[in-house]
Amino acid sequence: MSEEKKSLNFLEQIIEEDLATGLAKNKLRFRFPPEPNGYLHIGHAASICLNFGLGETYNAPVNLRFDDTNPAKEEQEYVDAIKKDIQWLGFKWDKELYSSDYFQQLYDWAILLINKEKAYVDNQSSAQIAEQKGTPTESGSNSPFRNQTIEENLALFEKMKNGDFEEGSHVLRAKIDMKSTNMLMRDPIIYRVLKESHHRTGNDWNIYPMYDWAHGESDYIEQISHSICTLEFKHHRELYDWFLDQIYDPKNLRPKQREFARRNLSYTVMSKRKLLQLVEENMVSGWDDPRMPTISGLRRRGYTAKSIRNFSETAGISKRDNVVDIALLEFHIKNELNKTAPRVMAVLNPVKVIITNYPERKEEILIAENNPEDENAGSREVSFSREIYIEKEDFREQANKKFFRLKLDKEVRLKNAYIIKANSVVKDNNGEITEIHCTYDEDSKSGSGSEASKRKVKGTIHWVSIKHAIQAEVRLYDRLFTDEAPDSHKDKDFKEFINPDSLKIIKKAFIEPSLKSSKIGDTMQFQRIGYFNVDTDSTSENLVFNRTVPLRDSWAKKEQKNHN
RNA sequence: UGACCCAUGGUGUAACGGUAGCACUCCGGUUUUUGGUAUCGUCAGUCAAGGUUCGAAUCCUUGUGGGUCAACCA
Numbered sequence: 001m002s003e004e005k006k007s008l009n010f011l012e013q014i015i016e017e018d019l020a021t022g023l024a025k026n027k028l029r030f031r032f033p034p035e036p037n038g039y040l041h042i043g044h045a046a047s048i049c050l051n052f053g054l055g056e057t058y059n060a061p062v063n064l065r066f067d068d069t070n071p072a073k074e075e076q077e078y079v080d081a082i083k084k085d086i087q088w089l090g091f092k093w094d095k096e097l098y099s100s101d102y103f104q105q106l107y108d109w110a111i112l113l114i115n116k117e118k119a120y121v122d123n124q125s126s127a128q129i130a131e132q133k134g135t136p137t138e139s140g141s142n143s144p145f146r147n148q149t150i151e152e153n154l155a156l157f158e159k160m161k162n163g164d165f166e167e168g169s170h171v172l173r174a175k176i177d178m179k180s181t182n183m184l185m186r187d188p189i190i191y192r193v194l195k196e197s198h199h200r201t202g203n204d205w206n207i208y209p210m211y212d213w214a215h216g217e218s219d220y221i222e223q224i225s226h227s228i229c230t231l232e233f234k235h236h237r238e239l240y241d242w243f244l245d246q247i248y249d250p251k252n253l254r255p256k257q258r259e260f261a262r263r264n265l266s267y268t269v270m271s272k273r274k275l276l277q278l279v280e281e282n283m284v285s286g287w288d289d290p291r292m293p294t295i296s297g298l299r300r301r302g303y304t305a306k307s308i309r310n311f312s313e314t315a316g317i318s319k320r321d322n323v324v325d326i327a328l329l330e331f332h333i334k335n336e337l338n339k340t341a342p343r344v345m346a347v348l349n350p351v352k353v354i355i356t357n358y359p360e361r362k363e364e365i366l367i368a369e370n371n372p373e374d375e376n377a378g379s380r381e382v383s384f385s386r387e388i389y390i391e392k393e394d395f396r397e398q399a400n401k402k403f404f405r406l407k408l409d410k411e412v413r414l415k416n417a418y419i420i421k422a423n424s425v426v427k428d429n430n431g432e433i434t435e436i437h438c439t440y441d442e443d444s445k446s447g448s449g450s451e452a453s454k455r456k457v458k459g460t461i462h463w464v465s466i467k468h469a470i471q472a473e474v475r476l477y478d479r480l481f482t483d484e485a486p487d488s489h490k491d492k493d494f495k496e497f498i499n500p501d502s503l504k505i506i507k508k509a510f511i512e513p514s515l516k517s518s519k520i521g522d523t524m525q526f527q528r529i530g531y532f533n534v535d536t537d538s539t540s541e542n543l544v545f546n547r548t549v550p551l552r553d554s555w556a557k558k559e560q561k562n563h564n
Numbered sequence: 565u566g567a568c569c570c571a572u573g574g575u576g577u578a579a580c581g582g583u584a585g586c587a588c589u590c591c592g593g594u595u596u597u598u599g600g601u602a603u604c605g606u607c608a609g610u611c612a613a614g615g616u617u618c619g620a621a622u623c624c625u626u627g628u629g630g631g632u633c634a635a636c637c638a
Contacts, residue, residue: 007579009577009578013580034638035637037637069638070638073637073638125636129636130634136633137565137566137634140634167636180567181567181568181633182567182568182633183567183633184633186634191636192636193636210635210636210637210638211637211638212638231569231631231632232633233638234568234569234632235633236633238568261570261631266575314577314587314588315576315577315588316576316577316578316587317577319569320569320570320571320630321570321631322575322576322577323575324575324576325575325588327588327589328588328589331588332588334600338601339601343600369597372596372597372601373601402599404599405599413597414597415597416597419597447597457597460597460598460599461598462598527598527600528598529598530600551599551600552601554600556599557599558599
C-alpha cells in the first residue's frame with residue numbers, strides 16, 4: 001500500500017515535531033472553544049475542521065468548550081445552535097464543557113496569585129486604568145494600588161466576590177510589567193465585577209474571569225496539548241504562558257497555544273458583530289438567512305456538510321491574511337450536487353408554446369433520466385401535452401447562428417420529448433409575445449430510437465406541460481455584497497455594499513409535477529438553471545425553492561461580453 | 565514613527581538548500597438530448613536590493629508593503 005504523501009500544514013508539522021521529541025501520542029488532545037454569543041460561520045468551519053480534523057487524523061479527543069465568561073452577551077440559544085452546527089458538519093466532540101465549569105477553580109487560583117503577590121485589587125475607574133496603561137509606543141505606569149498588602153487584596157477580592165462592590169469599581173489585576181512592549185502584559189485584568197445572571201451558573205457569581213485568565217487555565221485543566229486559535233491572539237501567547245507558569249505542575253502536560261490566520265471569504269463579512277448587525281437591522285431574515293455565511297445559512301441555502309468540509313480542506317491553513325474566493329465554495333457544492341442531485345424541469349419565466357399539430361386532448365407520459373451522472377438514479381415519468389411553458393429567454397423571433405435555442409422557422413429539441421419548430425407568434429398590444437405556435441415532429445420522440453429522434457439539433461431546452469405543472473415559489477439568491485471585501489474600506493461602511501439584487505422572489509414559477517411531494521431540505525437540479533433545495537418555509541400548499549447556486553452559464557457570459 | 569506576525573500566478577495553498585507544483589477563477593478547443601458535466605489546452609507567480617552557497621522561494625541583512633496590539637469583549 002503506497003500512500004501518497006500529503007503535505008502537512010504548519011500546525012501538523014508542529015504536532016509531528018512534538019511527537020518526535022517525546023510527546024506521547026495518547027496525550028494529544030484538542031478543543032474547539034466558541035463563545036456562545038452568535039452563530040457559527042464559515043470562518044469557524046475552518047477552525048472546526050482543523051481541530052476536529054486533527055482529532056480524526058491522530059485519533060485524539062476534541063473537547064467542545066464554550067467560552068462563557070461574559071454573561072452579558074451569552075445565551076443558551078447560541079449554545080444550542082452551535083452544537084447543532086458542529087454535529088451537522090459531521091463531527092463528534094469528546095466532552096461538552098464550559099469555562100464556567102471551572103469558575104471555582106479559577107477563583108481558587110486567583111487567591112493563589114494574590115498570595116504569591118502576583119495579583120492585586122485595583123480600585124480605579126476603567127478610564128484611570130486605561131490612562132496608566134500607556135500606548136503601544138509609550139510604556140505605562142503603575143497603579144497606586146499595586147503594592148497593597150496580601151491581606152488587603154484578599155479582603156477586597158472577597159468583597160468583590162460577595163457583591164459588595166458595584167460593577168466597574170474594582171478589578172483584580174495580575175502584577176506583571178507596566179513597561180512591557182506587549183500591552184497585554186501591563187497588569188492585565190483577571191476578574192471584573194459583573195452582576196449579571198449567567199446562563200449556567202445563574203446568580204452564583206458577582207465576579208467573572210477575563211478571557212486570558214479563563215482560557216489558558218481551562219486548557220490546562222482539560223490537558224489540551226495544542227490550543228489552536230487565530231492570529232489576533234498571537235500577543236496573548238505571552239500572557240497565556242505567564243498565567244500557566246503561575247500554576248503549572250510539571251507532572252502535568254503543559255498546553256501550547258499556536259495561531260493560524262482566520263479564514264475570510266470574498267463578497268461577504270465574517271465578523272459576528274457585523275453579522276449580528278445584519279440580523280438586528282433586518283437586512284437579512286435571520287442568522288439562517290440563505291445569504292448569510294453562517295453554517296445555518298449555508299445549510300438552508302442548500303450547501304452540504306461535505307461540501308463545506310471539502311472547501312475547508314482545499315482552502316488550507318496558513319499564517320497569512322487571506323480572502324478565499326467564494327467561487328471555491330461554489331465549486332465544491334456544484335461538484336457534489338452534480339453527482340447527487342436529481343434533475344428536474346422548472347420554468348421560472350414562462351411563455352406559452354402551443355404545438356399546433358399535437359392533438360387537443362392528447363397527453364402522453366414520457367420517460368426522463370433522473371441523473372446522467374448517476375446510473376443508479378433511475379428515471380421518472382413526465383407528462384407532455386399540446387400546451388407547454390418554456391423560458392422566455394429560450395425564444396427569439398430572430399437570432400444569429402450562435403443562438404442555439406428556439407427561433408422562427410428553426411428547430412429545437414424539448415428535453416426528453418420531441419423536436420419542435422417555431423412557426424409564428426401571437427403578441428399582445430404591447431408587443432409582448434404571448435404565444436409561440438410550433439409544430440412537432442411526431443417521429444422524433446426522445447429515446448424512441450427512430451431516425452428522427454437521433455437527428456442532430458443544436459439546442460435542447462426544458463419545458464413543463466401547462467396542464468400538469470404545479471406552481472411554486474422560487475427564491476433566487478445571489479451574493480450579499482457587491483464588493484469583494486465589503487469591510488475593507490476605511491471610509492465606507494460595509495453595509496453600503498449590500499447587493500440590492502441578492503434576493504429575487506419568483507412567486508409563480510412552474511415546476512414539473514414530480515416535485516409535488518418534495519420535503520424540506522430536498523436538493524435537486526432545475527435543468528439548465530441551477531441547483532435548488534426546498535426551503536424551511538415550504539409547505540405542501542406553497543412549495544418554496546431556494547437557489548443554492550446557478551449552473552455555469554457560458555452562453556450568458558458570451559452574451560454579456562457582446563453587450564459590453 | 566514601539567513590539568510582534570506575514571509576504572509564491574487573479575485567488576488559495578505546496579515545495580523545509582537541489583527542475584516552482586496543485587486547486588479554484590479566467591480564456592480557448594473537443595464531446596454532449598442540460599450553452600451543465602467530462603476532457604484537452606492556453607495565460608499567469610517566488611515583494612525589492614544586497615549577502616552566504618557549487619546551488620536560494622527557502623538561510624542572513626536592509627528596505628518596501630500588509631496585518632495585529634492601547635474593552636472591566638472573546
